Amino acid sequence: MDLMETIKDAIVYPINNIKALIIYLLLGLLIGIVAIFTGLGAVMSLNFSSFSIGALSIIGIIIILCLFLLLLGFSLDIVKFGIELREDAPGIDLARQIINGLKYIIVAIVYMIIPTIITVILMYISKDVGIIVGLILSIIFAFVLYMGICRLAKTDSLSHALDIPGAIGDLTEIGVFKVIITIIIAELVGLIIVFLLTLVLSIIFGIISKDLLLTIVPIIAAVLDAWLLFYSNRVMGLLYSNK
Numbered sequence: 001m002d003l004m005e006t007i008k009d010a011i012v013y014p015i016n017n018i019k020a021l022i023i024y025l026l027l028g029l030l031i032g033i034v035a036i037f038t039g040l041g042a043v044m045s046l047n048f049s050s051f052s053i054g055a056l057s058i059i060g061i062i063i064i065l066c067l068f069l070l071l072l073g074f075s076l077d078i079v080k081f082g083i084e085l086r087e088d089a090p091g092i093d094l095a096r097q098i099i100n101g102l103k104y105i106i107v108a109i110v111y112m113i114i115p116t117i118i119t120v121i122l123m124y125i126s127k128d129v130g131i132i133v134g135l136i137l138s139i140i141f142a143f144v145l146y147m148g149i150c151r152l153a154k155t156d157s158l159s160h161a162l163d164i165p166g167a168i169g170d171l172t173e174i175g176v177f178k179v180i181i182t183i184i185i186a187e188l189v190g191l192i193i194v195f196l197l198t199l200v201l202s203i204i205f206g207i208i209s210k211d212l213l214l215t216i217v218p219i220i221a222a223v224l225d226a227w228l229l230f231y232s233n234r235v236m237g238l239l240y241s242n243k
Contacts, residue, residue, distance in 0.1 A: 001085075001238055001242060003185060003186075006186065006238045007186050007235070010082075010186065010190075010234040010235045010238065011193070013082075013231070013234045014226075014234070016087065017088065019089070020089030020090060020091070021089075021226060023074070023092060024071070024226045024229065024230055025223060025226035027067055027070060027071045027074065028071065028222065028225070028226055029222060030067055031064050031067050031071070034060050034063050034064050034067065068101065069097075069098045069099075069102055069104075069105075070094065070097050070098050072097075072105070073096065073097025073100035073101040073104070074092070074097050075229065075233045076101075076104060076152060076153040077090035077093075077097065078090060078233040078234060079150060079234075080153040080154060080237065081237060082233070082234045082235075082236065082238045082240070082241065083150065083154050083237045083240050084237075085238075085241055103152055103156075103158045103161065104149065104152065106158065107145070107149060107152055107158070110162055111144060111145040112141060112145065114137075115134060115137035118137055119131075119133065119134025119137065119138075122134065143171060143180065144164065144167050144168055144171060145167075146171075146236065147167035147168070147170040147171050147240070148161045148162070148164070148167045150237070150239075150240035151163070151166065151167060153240075154240070173243050174240070179239065182235070183235075183239070186235045187235075190231050194224045194225075194228050197220075197224060198220060198221060198224060201216075202220075
């Protein structure tokens with residue numbers, strides 16, 4: 001699948017699977033709602049006015065963590081469906097997706113801890129060299145991590161995803177240049193679409209009513225953010241399907 005086909009497919013995929021897009025949106029909104037109604041701010045500021053508020057905030061953190069892991073696991077399934085070139089979308093598989101969300105975080109930490117350690121060591125020798133080399137390594141490992149996430153999505157296997165030489169092999173097999181160009185252009189297209197839609201809808205609702213604008217725009221922004229994440233995960237899967 002070439003670049004334009006990938007982008008076209010990823011643009012319409014969330015729209016063609018509106019139920020899954022709504023699930024994606026609701027998971028994101030639930031995280032925000034739980035944070036507000038459980039007084040999570042008290043935990044973040046360590047400002048407990050009572051034991052009950054502190055306990056409620058801790059419960060909120062646990063719920064948010066579970067929802068976040070579920071969101072990551074659901075994202076991995078979207079990537080997987082892209083790898084398999086499926087036109088349908090995943091549903092909620094609570095236990096498996098939460099576990100996969102945890103695997104997602106582990107993979108991200110393992111891949112990015114390598115350039116972090118090297119950067120810290122080099123900065124003790126030379127701050128400038130450490131920053132420059134660290135930045136270059138972080139970019140390289142970000143693309144390798146991209147492959148690692150795809151490997152996790154495809155197999156659900158943590159060991160397979162943590163096979164860094166294997167991920168590097170996937171990157172070279174697909175083509176480093178192709179991966180870089182696809183990611184950059186696809187993400188730019190997605191951001192431009194979100195920006196233009198937000199701008200146009202803001203102007204329209206602003207003309208109708210400023211009160212309506214203040215109410216509707218945050219909702220539109222949330223929907224478009226969900227679409228963008230959905231779109232990006234689809235691009236990831238389609239790109240890896242070229243392997």
